[in-house]
Amino acid sequence: MSRPEDLGVRAITESEIPDWIRALNAGFLRSPHVSDDEVADRSTYIVPSRTLAAFDDGRCTATFRSFPQELTAVGGKTVPADAITNVTVTATHRRRGLLTRMMALDLAAATERGDVVATLLAAEYPIYGRYGFGPATHAAEWTIDVPRAGLDPRRPALDPDGGRVDLVDGAEVRTFGPELHERLRRGLPGAVSRDDRWWQVSTGALRLDRTPWTEPFYAVHRSASGEIDGLAVYVCDDHWGDDKRPQNTATVKSLITTSPAAERALWHYLCSIDWITTVKTGDRAPDDLLPHLLPDPRAARLTTYADWLWVRILDVVRALEARTYGAFGTLVLEVVDETGPAAGRYRLEAGPDGAACARTDLEPHLTLTVGDLATLWLGDESAVRLAALGRVREQQEGAASVADALLRTSRRPWCPDMF
Ligand SMILES: CC(=O)SCCNC(=O)CCNC(=O)[C@H](O)C(C)(C)COP(=O)(O)OP(=O)(O)OC[C@H]1O[C@@H](n2cnc3c(N)ncnc32)[C@H](O)[C@@H]1OP(=O)(O)O
Numbered sequence: 140m141s142r143p144e145d146l147g148v149r150a151i152t153e154s155e156i157p158d159w160i161r162a163l164n165a166g167f168l169r170s171p172h173v174s175d176d177e178v179a180d181r182s183t184y185i186v187p188s189r190t191l192a193a194f195d196d197g198r199c200t201a202t203f204r205s206f207p208q209e210l211t212a213v214g215g216k217t218v219p220a221d222a223i224t225n226v227t228v229t230a231t232h233r234r235r236g237l238l239t240r241m242m243a244l245d246l247a248a249a250t251e252r253g254d255v256v257a258t259l260l261a262a263e264y265p266i267y268g269r270y271g272f273g274p275a276t277h278a279a280e281w282t283i284d285v286p287r288a289g290l291d292p293r294r295p296a297l298d299p300d301g302g303r304v305d306l307v308d309g310a311e312v313r314t315f316g317p318e319l320h321e322r323l324r325r326g327l328p329g330a331v332s333r334d335d336r337w338w339q340v341s342t343g344a345l346r347l348d349r350t351p352w353t354e355p356f357y358a359v360h361r362s363a364s365g366e367i368d369g370l371a372v373y374v375c376d377d378h379w380g381d382d383k384r385p386q387n388t389a390t391v392k393s394l395i396t397t398s399p400a401a402e403r404a405l406w407h408y409l410c411s412i413d414w415i416t417t418v419k420t421g422d423r424a425p426d427d428l429l430p431h432l433l434p435d436p437r438a439a440r441l442t443t444y445a446d447w448l449w450v451r452i453l454d455v456v457r458a459l460e461a462r463t464y465g466a467f468g469t470l471v472l473e474v475v476d477e478t479g480p481a482a483g484r485y486r487l488e489a490g491p492d493g494a495a496c497a498r499t500d501l502e503p504h505l506t507l508t509v510g511d512l513a514t515l516w517l518g519d520e521s522a523v524r525l526a527a528l529g530r531v532r533e534q535q536e537g538a539a540s541v542a543d544a545l546l547r548t549s550r551r552p553w554c555p556d557m558f
Contacts, residue, residue: 146193146237147194148191148192148237148240148244149191150187150188150190150191151199152187153187155187155199156178156181157178158198158199159185159190159192159199159202160178160181161173162198162200162202162229163202163225165227165230166202166228166229167227169349176347177347180345184336186206189204189245190202190203190204191203191204191241191244193228193237193240199229200229200231200237201227201228201229201232201237201238202225202226203223203225203226203241203242205222205245205257206222206224207222207254208220208221208258208332209331209332210256210330210450211324211326211327211328211330212462212516212517213328213462213463213464213517213548213552214328214461214462214463216461216462217325217332218256219252219253220254220257220331221246221252221254221257221258221453222259222331222558223242224260224558226259238266239269245257246270246451246453246478246479250454254453254454255453255461256451256452256454256513257450257451258331258448258451259448259449260448260449260557260558261274261446270478270479271451271452271476271477271478271479271481271509271510271513272449272450272510273508273510273511273512274446274447274448274449274513274514274519275449275513275514275516275517275552276329276446276447276448276517276554277446277551278443278446278447278554279422279423279424279425279441279444280419280442280443281419281420281423281429281430281439281440281441281442282417282419282439282440282442283417283419283420284417284440285415285417285418285438286416287438288410288434288435288439289433289434289438290410290411290433290434292411298360298400298403298404300362300404301362302362302363302400302401302404303361304358304359304405304408305359305361306357306359307358309342309343310342311357312357312372313339313342313344315359315367316338316342317333317335317338319367319369319370320333323397323555327555328517328552328553329448329517329519329553330554331448331556331558333556337556341372341392341393353374355373355374356371356375357371358371358372358405358408358409360396360401360405362400362401368397369394369396369405371391371393371405371409372391372392372393372394373389373390373391373392373394373409374389374390375388375389375390384416385414385415387414387415387417388415388416388417388419389415389419390418391409391418391419391421392421394406395555402428402432403428403432406429406432406433407432419442420439422555422557423553424550424551425444425553448554450513450516450517451479451510451513452509452512452513453479453481454481455472455474455496455512456496456498459485459487459489459494459496459516460493460496462493462494462516463493463494464491464494465491465544465545465546465547465548466490466491466544466545467489468489468490468541468545469486469487469488470504470505470538470541470542470545471487471499471503472485472503472504472506472512473505473506473507474507474508474509474512475506475507475508475509481509481512482509483498484498484500484503485499486498489545502535503534504533504535504538505531505532505538505539505542506531506532507522507525507532508530511530515542517548517552518546518551518552519548519551519552521539522539522542522543523543525539
């Protein structure tokens with residue numbers, strides 16, 4: 140076996156794609172078998188120059204891929220992001236620094252390109268903090284005991300706002316879905332862009348042989364004026380108790396809306412389908428309206444709550460200038476960044492319409508790591524709480540409260556996507 144320093148980390152070539160896919164599958168504990176179909180499909184979106192690998196004796200032993208993405212900041216502006224995915228090191232080659240080397244290469248390229256942040260979904264919490272990432276959004280999942288919810292079974296899916304819910308097929312979803320999602324993400328801090336392939340795969344137009352396709356149900360909500368403002372995608376199982384009572388579960392794969400009325404109508408619809416006694420919500424915003432859309436909110440039991448989108452700020456000035464703030468105020472931040480380009484002192488002049496930010500020599504009000512800055516940036520976390528944890532250091536008394544008044548948001552950020 141080669142010494143770690145001899146394992147070259149580099150971008151792959153077109154002809155190395157099949158071996159790279161084999162290593163990716165093995166790293167994620169999927170069968171390493173690679174079919175021609177999988178190579179053909181993945182070759183449509185794998186960009187070799189942004190696809191990294193390590194090779195040992197000519198065999199791929201580590202994988203890493205990034206692609207361009209837009210991330211919505213507080214206030215609705217988007218920033219260019221380096222979205223990182225498909226990170227694996229083969230089990231025989233772990234803890235020898237291969238991920239560290241691939242990450243350094245990718246983040247340097249992202250910085251060079253002018254990306255403002257890098258993003259990823261962390262398989263395990265301890266992996267990415269060391270590279271300057273911080274958890275910036277969270278996700279929650281509820282299981283709803285439908286009979287307990289207290290909705291009136293005589294009035295299924297009645298929309299008091301005059302809208303309507305209809306079932307449509309995947310082809311129809313492809314005609315309105317992308318535009319609906321665009322409207323959603325422009326108003327949702329933490330949301331990321333979706334490409335056309337996302338819609339093709341999620342509606343069965345592009346079928347991958349390694350993941351068998353089951354056509355889901357697509358329920359669309361139209362407002363009283365006829366505008367499509369919500370889409371729920373769900374699957375149902377078929378399960379009956381020994382006592383002949385239905386015990387079916389609807390599992391929501393995605394539910395996106397651009398109005399609270401659509402949100403209410405779609406959840407009420409899902410909780411009013413005959414035979415469905417349990418609804419699993421899939422990943423939602425941690426402050427989702429859902430429990431309170433039910434007459435008995437306790438019918439929605441929180442089953443999962445965890446960090447979701449991790450952000451690595453590469454350009455502090457542009458990140459802080461991209462968002463709006465809860466109040467007018469000034470903050471001088473000392474940002475500690477041991478592995479990247481963000482270290483330094485910044486003066487933020489913030490307000491409800493935007494901000495100006497520049498490097499400065501002024502005395503800092505707060506000292507924090509670049510990972511904790513990412514955690515505060517989308518408004519999901521409190522600087523006062525991080526100060527209590529000893530992660531944010533107040534250099535001026537009360538600075539953490541000032542940071543909270545500026546940075547925190549009334550609704551929590553949410554990333555509805557997995558990538
Ligand atoms: C965005 C995504 O794709 S998330 C998916 C991530 N992939 C996986 O979880 C698949 C299974 N795991 C793996 O393939 C590998 O273990 C990886 C990719 C997580 C880590 O790769 P490695 O090459 O072993 O990491 P590397 O040797 O560079 O580790 C650097 C440091 O991180 C630590 N580390 C790495 N992985 C983990 C982990 N899962 N848990 C805790 N610490 C970890 C190492 O101990 C090391 O610490 P040190 O610098 O104090 O010695």
